[in-house]
Amino acid sequence: MSVVVRPVRPEDARGALEVHHAAVRITAASDYPAEVVENWAQMPITEKAVAGFNANPEGELRFVADLHGKIVGFAAIVARKDELRACYVAPSVARQGVGRALVKQIEQAARERGLKELHLHSSVTAHAFYTAMGYETLGSGEHVLGSGLGMRCVFMRKTL
């Protein structure tokens, strides 16, 4: 599969949000209550949501996986917090190495910015994936979504 991982562009916003929503609503849905899924990936994807994504208030450093012009993956770090913030892959291309390619790229970008480690709140769904990517499990707990609703998560970290 000829996926290219590249920095996000403003015109990728809707595609990245669509990947995020499909990954949550299809791949992660069986691991969480419906209320969490609804809050984590609110539908529909409005123009306001697209503009909010592009406003990028947290200063996320973002990459997308581009398959012949279609966005099939999205990942982000918040460098000032040493945080891996997001990694989502379209269910249609799951388990084909897209997540691995995205994490490799964001780790490289983190190293280039002088980061020595990354930590994250992993979904329960992605725990095995991040473990395979070399992340260490610190414990389990709760991640608070933008809406204020809590969801189960696993705290993880990796030395870069």
Ligand SMILES: CC(C)(COP(=O)(O)OP(=O)(O)OC[C@H]1O[C@@H](n2cnc3c(N)ncnc32)[C@H](O)[C@@H]1OP(=O)(O)O)[C@@H](O)C(=O)NCCC(=O)NCCS
């Ligand atoms: C987690 C996620 C990004 C993985 O993306 P992916 O492209 O399917 O992952 P990859 O194909 O790169 O997997 C790399 C390795 O991780 C491990 N892995 C990935 N998914 C796994 C799963 N469901 N169960 C066990 N191991 C898994 C495997 O070792 C895999 O290598 P292999 O396929 O050669 O065995 C994707 O499943 C996803 O979007 N999940 C839902 C959203 C989510 O919870 N994101 C994380 C938010 S913190």
